[in-house]
Amino acid sequence: MRLIRAELLKARRRQATYVMLGVFMGLMGVIYLLAGSAFQFIGIIDFPVAYALIGQFAFGLGGLLAVVYAAAFVGADWNWGVLRNVIARGESRARYLLAKAVALAILLGIAMLIVFAFGILMTYVTGLIWGVPVASPLRGSGLVDLVEWLALGYPVLIQRAMLGLAVAVVLRSQLAGAVVGIVLYLGEGIIRLMLTGASLVGRVGQGFEDGFQPIGPEWFQYLPISIGDYVVNAAPGGGSSLSGGLEQFLLKPVPLELALPTVLIYLVVSLGVAIVALNRQEIT
Amino acid sequence: MIEAPAELAVATRGLVKSYGRHTALTGLDMSVPSGQVYGFLGPNGSGKTTALRLLTGLLRPNAGQIFLFGQEYSWRDRKRLFRVGSLIETPSFYPYMSGRENLVVLAASGPITPLARVDQVLEYVGMSGRSKDPVQTYSLGMKQRLGIAAAMLSDPDLLLLDEPANGLDPGGMVAMRETLRWFTRELGKTVVISSHLLHEIELLADVVGIIDRGRLIREGQLEKLLEDAGRVRVRVEPAQMAQAAAILGAIAPDRPLYGIDSGDQAGLFTVNVPVARAAEINRALAEAGIYASGIEPGSDLETIFLEVTGTGGSVGDRPVLPA
Numbered sequence: 291m292r293l294i295r296a297e298l299l300k301a302r303r304r305q306a307t308y309v310m311l312g313v314f315m316g317l318m319g320v321i322y323l324l325a326g327s328a329f330q331f332i333g334i335i336d337f338p339v340a341y342a343l344i345g346q347f348a349f350g351l352g353g354l355l356a357v358v359y360a361a362a363f364v365g366a367d368w369n370w371g372v373l374r375n376v377i378a379r380g381e382s383r384a385r386y387l388l389a390k391a392v393a394l395a396i397l398l399g400i401a402m403l404i405v406f407a408f409g410i411l412m413t414y415v416t417g418l419i420w421g422v423p424v425a426s427p428l429r430g431s432g433l434v435d436l437v438e439w440l441a442l443g444y445p446v447l448i449q450r451a452m453l454g455l456a457v458a459v460v461l462r463s464q465l466a467g468a469v470v471g472i473v474l475y476l477g478e479g480i481i482r483l484m485l486t487g488a489s490l491v492g493r494v495g496q497g498f499e500d501g502f503q504p505i506g507p508e509w510f511q512y513l514p515i516s517i518g519d520y521v522v523n524a525a526p527g528g529g530s531s532l533s534g535g536l537e538q539f540l541l542k543p544v545p546l547e548l549a550l551p552t553v554l555i556y557l558v559v560s561l562g563v564a565i566v567a568l569n570r571q572e573i574t
Numbered sequence: 575m576i577e578a579p580a581e582l583a584v585a586t587r588g589l590v591k592s593y594g595r596h597t598a599l600t601g602l603d604m605s606v607p608s609g610q611v612y613g614f615l616g617p618n619g620s621g622k623t624t625a626l627r628l629l630t631g632l633l634r635p636n637a638g639q640i641f642l643f644g645q646e647y648s649w650r651d652r653k654r655l656f657r658v659g660s661l662i663e664t665p666s667f668y669p670y671m672s673g674r675e676n677l678v679v680l681a682a683s684g685p686i687t688p689l690a691r692v693d694q695v696l697e698y699v700g701m702s703g704r705s706k707d708p709v710q711t712y713s714l715g716m717k718q719r720l721g722i723a724a725a726m727l728s729d730p731d732l733l734l735l736d737e738p739a740n741g742l743d744p745g746g747m748v749a750m751r752e753t754l755r756w757f758t759r760e761l762g763k764t765v766v767i768s769s770h771l772l773h774e775i776e777l778l779a780d781v782v783g784i785i786d787r788g789r790l791i792r793e794g795q796l797e798k799l800l801e802d803a804g805r806v807r808v809r810v811e812p813a814q815m816a817q818a819a820a821i822l823g824a825i826a827p828d829r830p831l832y833g834i835d836s837g838d839q840a841g842l843f844t845v846n847v848p849v850a851r852a853a854e855i856n857r858a859l860a861e862a863g864i865y866a867s868g869i870e871p872g873s874d875l876e877t878i879f880l881e882v883t884g885t886g887g888s889v890g891d892r893p894v895l896p897a
Binding site for chain 2 (some may be wrong): 292293295296297299300303304305366370371372374375376377378379380381382386572573574
């Protein structure tokens with residue numbers, strides 16, 4: 291517990307924590323205001339439509355920022371040389387890293403709640419600006435939808451953060467961890483798109499006697515970032531992830547019963563890789 | 575299996591550490607007695623920091639053994655480090671947090687450390703007044719003080735300090751010296767201190783170990799080392815160094831002769847002969863028309879260090895003289 295408290299204190303004191311959240315909410319606010327004109331055609335802004343929008347921000351762009359923040363949160367110990375203070379005091383490397391992971395999970399949980407609260411606020415602000423009435427977020431299945439979004443999105447967010455954590459530990463640097471994390475995050479999207487195209491070409495070769503049917507799930511839909519999208523898409527009103535689009539018409543989604551355990555496996559494997567890497571490292 | 579006597583706080587036997595093709599330690603055998611200050615000396619790149627990193631579990635040895643408090647220590651035996659406090663290389667802290675907060679988060683790791691101890695060690699190193707300021711506003715000397723405080727945080731039985739005097743002002747050095755003396759003499763704890771400041775080590779250390787190219791080449795009680803290394807220091811005009819070197823070299827032909835041929839100390843010879851021969855040296859120089867501006871009996875750590883590591887400028891067989 292004392293290690294987790296210490297990690298939370300480090301995060302609270304670090305400017306990057308607030309800058310990251312501020313940048314994210316700023317972007318979200320701007321996009322909300324710019325895209326708000328589309329609400330005019332809806333007649334009424336309802337939830338879960340708004341939750342879906344918030345969720346896509348929180349677990350799309352938010353997932354990317356989680357990778358970067360996790361890499362910065364963990365990798366800084368190498369950059370500032372503070373890791374050797376801890377190891378030289380006889381602290382367990384695994385315990386130290388686990389404490390960091392738990393602290394990250396707590397921080398991201400808080401950030402997620404803040405983002406959802408901010409998103410709900412922005413929904414009202416946007417409705418007010420564009421003169422579109424906004425339904426209560428608790429109307430109908432509103433509360434259940436919200437809980438479902440948070441429950442499905444949270445493990446995805448943590449899994450992505452653990453990916454950033456693992457990369458930073460293996461590379462022993464916050465910057466390298468963040469850069470490689472971003473490249474992995476965006477690179478996987480591009481690779482998935484290319485592989486989707488390749489699969490489609492193969493499908494075209496077989497003809498369309500029964501009309502066009504989505505193919506898959508293909509192996510590349512189980513890659514670490516992609517699989518999280520399928521979990522988030524299973525939330526009410528979900529289904530148009532940032533990296534989705536055309537792919538969703540071409541590929542069958544990975545069912546939640548498979549996608550969620552896969553996300554959890556990635557989460558555990560990332561953390562395991564990080565612990566093994568740290569245990570083997572020599573601290574210079 | 576090699577045993578290390580229980581009265582040794584630290585012992586290493588045949589310790590080897592390589593970084594790729596470079597071997598930093600080639601079989602280090604050091605013995606640090608409990609309750610004393612051990613001055614760990616060596617030229618740059620001799621392996622001092624590598625040795626300290628091995629003692630604190632940051633690195634794994636390729637071969638050899640480490641004993642902490644009389645028992646063999648392995649890399650995975652991390653809880654043994656609960657009795658060790660260390661400052662390795664530069665003091666490292668989170669720059670955006672205050673000195674006190676840095677110690678609070680550090681106290682959360684390793685052995686259970688009461689928070690009251692944080693304020694206590696800040697007091698020891700004279701940092702209470704600035705403890706709430708961010709570390710990024712500290713001078714190097716202040717960071718060094720904070721590093722020493724961090725090393726003392728868990729009230730360790732053994733302190734490993736790598737160049738702790740770096741950046742300290744004279745007042746800070748005196749305070750550090752007094753704190754470490756109190757630590758060993760009053761509390762009976764052990765200090766291993768590596769430093770380039772030989773004068774500082776001479777004032778502080780009870781035992782000295784000199785390492786060169788990864789191997790311990792001299793170790794013993796400082797007093798005894800100085801006594802054994804009988805020598806006379808002679809100062810002549812720098813312009814007369816070549817002539818003086820020939821005369822002094824003849825006085826002790828089988829012993830190395832050291833001379834400094836540039837800088838403030840130019841003209842200073844160290845003749846490795848018993849102090850009783852100081853008069854003979856003076857006479858021999860005077861007969862050749864060289865009048866020494868100073869003849870000091872005795873020895874110092876610097877001379878021993880330069881001699882055993884071969885890092886001093888010799889003017890014995892091949893004089894190195896100013897143009």
